[in-house]
Amino acid sequence: EAASSSPSSVNSKMEQLLLPPIGDRSVRLHMLAAPVNPADMNMIQGSYPVLCPLPAVGGNEGVAEVIEVGSDVTSLRPGDWVMPIDAGFGTWRTGAVCEEDELISVPKDISLLGAATIFVNPCTAYRMLHDFQTLTPGCTVIQNASNSAVGQAVIQIAAALGLKTINIIRDRPNCAELIDELQSLGADYVVTEEEVMSTGLHRVFEEVPKPKLGLNCVGGLSGGIVFSNLDYGGTMVTYGGMAKRPLQIPAKSFIFHNVTLKGFWLTQWKRKHKEDKAQLKAMLNAVCDLMRGGQLSAPHCVQTPFHQYTHALQATVQSHSRKHVLIM
Amino acid sequence: EAASSSPSSVNSKMEQLLLPPIGDRSVRLHMLAAPVNPADMNMIQGSYPVLCPLPAVGGNEGVAEVIEVGSDVTSLRPGDWVMPIDAGFGTWRTGAVCEEDELISVPKDISLLGAATIFVNPCTAYRMLHDFQTLTPGCTVIQNASNSAVGQAVIQIAAALGLKTINIIRDRPNCAELIDELQSLGADYVVTEEEVMSTGLHRVFEEVPKPKLGLNCVGGLSGGIVFSNLDYGGTMVTYGGMAKRPLQIPAKSFIFHNVTLKGFWLTQWKRKHKEDKAQLKAMLNAVCDLMRGGQLSAPHCVQTPFHQYTHALQATVQSHSRKHVLIM
DSSP states (O other): OEEEEETTTTEEEEEOOOOOOOOTTEEEEEEEEEEEOHHHHHHHHTOSSOOOOSSOBOOSOOEEEEEEEOTTOOSOOTTOEEEESSTTSOOSBSEEEEEGGGEEEOOTTSOHHHHHTTTTHHHHHHHHHHHSSOOOTTOEEEESSTTSHHHHHHHHHHHHTTOEEEEEEOOOTTHHHHHHHHHHHTOSEEEEHHHHHHHTTHHHHTTSOOOSEEEESSBHHHHHHHHHTSOTTOEEEEOOOTTOBOEEEOHHHHHTTOOEEEEOOHHHHHHHTSSOHHHHHHHHHHHHHHHHTTSSOOOOEEEEEGGGHHHHHHHHHHOSSSEEEEEO | OEEEEETTTTEEEEEOOOOOOOOTTEEEEEEEEEEEOHHHHHHHHTOSSOOOOSSOBOOSOOEEEEEEEOTTOOSOOTTOEEEESSTTSOOSBSEEEEEGGGEEEOOTTSOHHHHHTTTTHHHHHHHHHHHSSOOOTTOEEEESSTTSHHHHHHHHHHHHTTOEEEEEEOOOTTHHHHHHHHHHHTOSEEEEHHHHHHHTTHHHHTTSOOOSEEEESSBHHHHHHHHHTSOTTOEEEEOOOTTOBOEEEOHHHHHTTOOEEEEOOHHHHHHHTSSOHHHHHHHHHHHHHHHHTTSSOOOOEEEEEGGGHHHHHHHHHHOSSSEEEEEO
């Protein structure tokens, strides 16, 4: 069974597909759980730079159990938990047959929800905290969209690394509650965009150094808050554009403040490291260690039975609230 | 005699100052020639991040002859040509006494105008072509403000390196003439902003690869033309903001096109390498070699006798045309 979606909106249906027989180097899987990420919806809408030939099975992330392996498969055994490496796999399905090379295993001693959602958001947070600036304990990181799944992972991984975080959120009715929640994850400072615009971050910078690294998932004014508070020579990494407004960067930020602006897209990073599974494994091991140690919790998810997938898709398109995870 | 300027506008006067006696490690100079660069005017207006205690002597670049050296000076002899390394020296003067360490020598077999103007614009072009991307012959560079002093140096140094240049200019009445002039310097393509906006650069990209490096001195729409035509993974370096409008960068340029945005400020580069004169000398030697070989010409300058300096300052504030060089 697989949920295929049409680009017009959330027009999708569940269909019975015949699985091909497994070859010497291929593997038969039973999907266990697969989240509905916002980027999955962008892909269905055709606005994502990974497009699959239609009709296609939706979903890019998830955890499966290995049911059967071909005679030449060496790295996987029945019962293992695995995840597809590449985007475009189509994880909203109950079964699949694919090549051993397309998969990477994940330890079974983390939670099912943790395993189902580890490979997009926590890994994005992990890479951004490691690949752009040399950060040592006591260094500061500033980010917006701090309540997103990546934002929450950034807070927790940064805290585990001994980094200080300044977390920008949009003003909202339940602000105090959200601030409490993010602080309980390890956020050092949680401030609303409005606060930063009116009073700045002077008070914060009396206590911690200016950030060498900024993480931007919003763009527009909110991205401006991130880069304009960077330390001299700092780097801002853009990994999303939720506000659908461009960043506006004055020349002096580059020339006199020596700011560097870069982007990060985990799908591209995975493609680049596809042949070199050691790097993928090292990242997964590090993130799993944080999960086992209680330093990184799985996101608060809504678990949705697979046959109710339309509800999960609609909820994801309509709001940025809780992540839905389909349970097969 | 020194020309000091007040911040209000081009309110300046020439004054007689007494030179201090020279110490064991200091040097007495006679200034020969000093340009009026736009950044000098920004400094006088107070909008530059290098501010001198007032009253101050204007001018940040120029060539001087060594007249007398202290007993412990080893690297310089009377008759040598020298330039101040740091911004803020005040080169609009006839004489100066300073430390040996503040100076770097320049060969006397290049033209006086070449020596007077080598250390800001051609060196900026040289560094930007060397420090941000690994460029091999056949690679493409795109820039705006192509008719500026830096722009012309970029065209010539790039041509000497075997690089292809795409040079954006503003539309203007004498466009054909300017295109001829830049092509005679070695520009491969010269296109107006309007042309790029209406028809793009498809024709150009049938002949040369997309640029790995973009150089932006304008900002706003013109900066947008530069970064949006970069190759995947390319870098745009901002070194000016002539349009006084911010760059507007959509998130997808960072995420899916992997563009990096950085800034360059030669004053900062020089500060960083002040202790390590080998790097400064290597750069000057390379640029002087290009001048001697006829691959890099001194900019078309208006030579102004020092006592007519007010005319040169006013002309620089009022227009971006020919560079004025004060001759002492």
